[in-house]
Amino acid sequence: MFEAAKADGISLYAHSGYRSYRTQKTMYYNRLKKNNGKDDGVVAVPGSSDHQTGLGIDVINKAGIGKKFTSAFGKTKEGIWLAEHCWDFGFIIRYQKEKEDLTEIIYEPWHLRYVGIQVSEYIRQKNYCLEEFTNEWQQAVFEFEN
Secondary structure (H helix, E strand, C coil): CHHHHHHCCCCCEEEECCCCHHHHHHHHHHHHHHCCCCCCCCCCCCCCCHHHHCCEEEEECHHHCCCCCCHHHHHCHHHHHHHHHHHHHCEEEEECHHHHHHHCCCCEEEEEEECCHHHHHHHHHHCCCHHHHHHHHHHHHHHHHC
16 A cells, blocks of 8 residues: 555655554543543543554654544545555545544544554445445345345
8 A cells, every 4th residue: 555655756755554452551541531521532441442453553744654543535646546555555534524423532534543444435335334335244244144
């Protein structure tokens, strides 16, 4: 994916991939402390982060190195390229703006989740988030078994 982006004149940077439970727990509790104990949906609860599975990665542009991530990344040429092409490589934008009510996480155009090419293409065609896809396949399994 990074090579394809580069061929299109886009430079992407892997910021954060795998995180241990301990790291996620520290990040989560630091966020709670900063927000007077309120979970604002910015950092996933320990045990529920894509990063802990090894399937999640934060991808940013050069301008984002060392800075706080914001939804404005989605409007950059790098963010637009990711939204248009991540599917081709088996990734989805994990937390989409129009799906915040379902994911319970704020829009994160930099956060990708690997699901495989067939699933990413299906999710794109249906305009699903991972929760919608998961609900659909679980229902299909239930109906098949019954």
